[in-house]
Amino acid sequence: MQGTFRFSFGPWNIHEGADPFGPEVRKTIPFNEKLAAYKKMGFDGVQFHDDDAVPNMANMTPAEIIKEASELKKVLDDHGLVPEFVAPRMWFAPETIDGGYTNNCPECRKYAIERSKRTIDIAKALGTRNIVLWLAREGTYIREAKDPVLATERIAEAMQTMLDYDKDIRIMIESKPNEPMDHTYIPTIGHAIAMGLMTNAPERVGCLIETAHALLANLSPSDEMGFAMAHKKLWSVHLNDQNGLKFDQDLTFGAVDPRRALNQVRVLDRNGFGNNGEWVGLDVKVMRTQKSGVDMKHLEYSRKIFLKLLEISRSLDDSKIEQLTAERDYEELNYYILDAMLKG
Numbered sequence: 231m232q233g234t235f236r237f238s239f240g241p242w243n244i245h246e247g248a249d250p251f252g253p254e255v256r257k258t259i260p261f262n263e264k265l266a267a268y269k270k271m272g273f274d275g276v277q278f279h280d281d282d283a284v285p286n287m288a289n290m291t292p293a294e295i296i297k298e299a300s301e302l303k304k305v306l307d308d309h310g311l312v313p314e315f316v317a318p319r320m321w322f323a324p325e326t327i328d329g330g331y332t333n334n335c336p337e338c339r340k341y342a343i344e345r346s347k348r349t350i351d352i353a354k355a356l357g358t359r360n361i362v363l364w365l366a367r368e369g370t371y372i373r374e375a376k377d378p379v380l381a382t383e384r385i386a387e388a389m390q391t392m393l394d395y396d397k398d399i400r401i402m403i404e405s406k407p408n409e410p411m412d413h414t415y416i417p418t419i420g421h422a423i424a425m426g427l428m429t430n431a432p433e434r435v436g437c438l439i440e441t442a443h444a445l446l447a448n449l450s451p452s453d454e455m456g457f458a459m460a461h462k463k464l465w466s467v468h469l470n471d472q473n474g475l476k477f478d479q480d481l482t483f484g485a486v487d488p489r490r491a492l493n494q495v496r497v498l499d500r501n502g503f504g505n506n507g508e509w510v511g512l513d514v515k516v517m518r519t520q521k522s523g524v525d526m527k528h529l530e531y532s533r534k535i536f537l538k539l540l541e542i543s544r545s546l547d548d549s550k551i552e553q554l555t556a557e558r559d560y561e562e563l564n565y566y567i568l569d570a571m572l573k574g
Contacts, residue, residue: 234504235540237533238275238314238511239268241282243480244526247518256522265309271530275312275509279319280349283356287348288323295348299355306356314509315360315402315438315466316353318346321367321410329367331388332381332415339384343391350396360465361392362438364404369411381415386428393431401426401435402465406443409478418447419454423463440468440513441494442478452493459501467503468513469494469536480515483532484539488571495539510536542574 241264246254268276281287284298306313320330320342328334330342346361353361368385370376389401403425407417416422419437426435437458444451458464471481471491484491504510512532516525546567554563 231500231502231505232544233499233502235498235510235536236275236504237273237536238277238509239273239513239529240277240279240511242279243513243515243529245515247516247520249518252518255518256520256525262305265305265311267526268311269309271526272533273529274310275314275511276306277314277362277511277513278316278352278356280316280345280352281319283316283352287352292348292351296351296355299352303356313353313356313358314511315358315362316349316356317362317364317404318342318349320345326367328375329369329381329411331365331385332368332376334376339388343388346388346392347395350392350399353399354396359399360402361399362402362404362466363389364406365414365416366406367411368416369408369414371412378415382425383428385415386425389425389435390429393429393434399434400465402438403435404438404440404443404468406440406478407447409446418449419444419458419463423458423461426463436463436465438466438468438511439464441470441483441491442472442480442513443468445472446475446478448475450493451490452497455494456497456501459497459503464503464508466509466511467494467498468511469532470512470514480513482514482528482535483512484535488535488539489567491535492539492543492567492571495536496543499540499543512536538574542570545574546570 244259244264246256246258248254283302284295287295320326325338325341333339350361403416403422405416405418405422406414416425419439422437426432429435439454439458441451444454455464469483471483471486472479473486512529514528514532516528
């Protein structure tokens with residue numbers, strides 16, 4: 231069963247180039263110009279953080295937030311774009327320095343819950359039921375500072391509150407083992423899927439797998455995707471690439487390891503990803519050294535690489551692969567795959 235692929239990215243994937251060691255190096259591209267660029271590059275979906283959609287939400291009432299999000303929905307419609315998801319950005323605010331849902335401060339945990347509810351309001355106004363939880367600061371630098379049992383229970387409680395707040399939403403957990411925290415509580419997709427079982431609506435809790443996040447856990451992205459798909463829980467992906475076990479680089483998809491990228495494309499395609507409306511998200515970031523005016527190529531080329539690898543994957547002879555597998559001639563199989571890629 232072949233997949234059906236449509237592509238999305240977020241406004242943050244086009245940025246000014248600041249990093250922890252230096253300032254911005256490119257001019258800001260206005261939000262509407264970013265939206266106009268989506269269709270030109272072959273993208274149909276937009277990923278949002280809550281304050282991407284409603285930038286001044288911290289100073290607005292819930293009714294004002296919904297009103298502004300509803301106005302954005304009209305803009306998306308005008309561009310022929312669809313919102314894929316909305317995610318609460320809970321790693322900038324002072325209340326989330328030590329986490330949101332797992333914060334030791336009751337008032338900070340209350341802030342996290344209220345912000346999550348506003349995120350749901352925004353998603354509903356935009357027309358998506360998908361809420362992504364990247365649990366960025368739900369972890370520790372100092373093990374003794376938090377009880378891991380209590381922390382896990384607090385994350386589950388927060389998810390339950392969200393599921394109860396709107397009976398239509400789906401929560402997609404985007405797991406990551408580290409960064410910005412030293413260690414996070416839900417580091418892998420297995421952990422994410424298990425979290426759903428701590429709620430009364432596990433059918434509305436799934437996951438989003440990011441290539442780099444799997445690699446930072448020293449795991450195979452395609453195997454992680456396969457594990458989630460076997461559980462019917464892979465509801466979105468963030469494809470990119472990564473040089474080793476360090477910080478999250480968000481490199482152009484396939485830029486480091488094209489074969490690893492091929493296997494991600496292949497597992498998605500051979501298991502019908504997208505046939506139930508799932509999106510291929512490309513969470514790639516422009517290199518700091520890229521000049522203004524050519525600073526969207528990472529997105530354009532990531533999509534092109536995906537489609538090229540899809541073409542290569544579909545060109546492979548399944549009967550030949552089955553024969554070589556049955557004969558346990560894995561060197562021949564290895565060469566067969568590499569030869570197809572080199573020809574492609």
